[in-house]
Amino acid sequence: EAGVTQFPSHSVIEKGQTVTLRCDPISGHDNLYWYRRVMGKEIKFLLHFVKESKQDESGMPNNRFLAERTGGTYSTLKVQPAELEDSGVYFCASSQGLSYGYTFGSGTRLTVV
Amino acid sequence: GQSLEQPSEVTAVEGAIVQINCTYQTSGFYGLSWYQQHDGGAPTFLSYNALDGLEETGRFSSFLSRSDSYGYLLLQELQMKDSASYFCAVRDISNTGKLIFGQGTTLQVKP
Numbered sequence: 001e002a003g004v005t006q007f008p009s010h011s012v013i014e015k016g017q018t019v020t021l022r023c024d025p026i027s028g029h030d031n032l033y034w035y036r037r038v039m040g041k042e043i044k045f046l047l048h049f050v051k052e053s054k055q056d057e058s059g060m061p062n063n064r065f066l067a068e069r070t071g072g073t074y075s076t077l078k079v080q081p082a083e084l085e086d087s088g089v090y091f092c093a094s095s096q097g098l099s100y101g102y103t104f105g106s107g108t109r110l111t112v113v
Numbered sequence: 114g115q116s117l118e119q120p121s122e123v124t125a126v127e128g129a130i131v132q133i134n135c136t137y138q139t140s141g142f143y144g145l146s147w148y149q150q151h152d153g154g155a156p157t158f159l160s161y162n163a164l165d166g167l168e169e170t171g172r173f174s175s176f177l178s179r180s181d182s183y184g185y186l187l188l189q190e191l192q193m194k195d196s197a198s199y200f201c202a203v204r205d206i207s208n209t210g211k212l213i214f215g216q217g218t219t220l221q222v223k224p
């Protein structure tokens with residue numbers, strides 16, 4: 001079984017530019033979560049999809065962040081325009097149902113300069 | 114709100130035993146999980162405790178005391194490959210599945 005795949009693994013962009021992160025969950029997993037870890041701090045929840053529907057986006061920092069999951073398969077997280085404080089590692093996780101152990105991707109390390 | 118506290122760094126030698134503590138504050142509780150993350154890698158689920166007591170999985174054990182809002186991860190027979198960050202996490206009180214993580218403990222294993 002393929003794991004959770006995230007692309008790109010690294011991205012360096014300038015302040016004001018746009019970046020789109022992609023997550024391919026494990027096939028058949030309805031639940032998809034986005035998290036972010038800013039340097040040295042905790043991993044923080046961003047949002048949760050069940051299939052193509054946003055169940056909880058309470059963790060999204062502001063309206064510069066837009067997440068989609070068209071067709072309930074892969075998901076994208078767009079940051080537009082990027083700011084310096086958006087730098088961090090963005091993780092995606094998926095599960096079939098509510099679980100205590102999720103499968104995470106290796107993350108996208110975003111650096112905004 | 115919910116919050117978790119764990120030490121930022123722990124250092125131990127190969128072959129030793131190390132304990133990583135986690136205290137939490139939460140208005141609802143659905144169990145304590147532990148994740149391991151090697152630098153640049155994916156957080157990997159290690160263990161889960163819903164009830165008080167010790168859960169053992171090979172060299173790793175996890176303990177929970179709900180009355181003390183406290184848990185720990187115990188790593189025995191440390192190996193160099195155990196050098197990583199370890200996160201404790203609880204499920205949010207909304208019980209939608211989202212996790213609240215501690216800040217992570219960086220474990221350095223020395224020869």
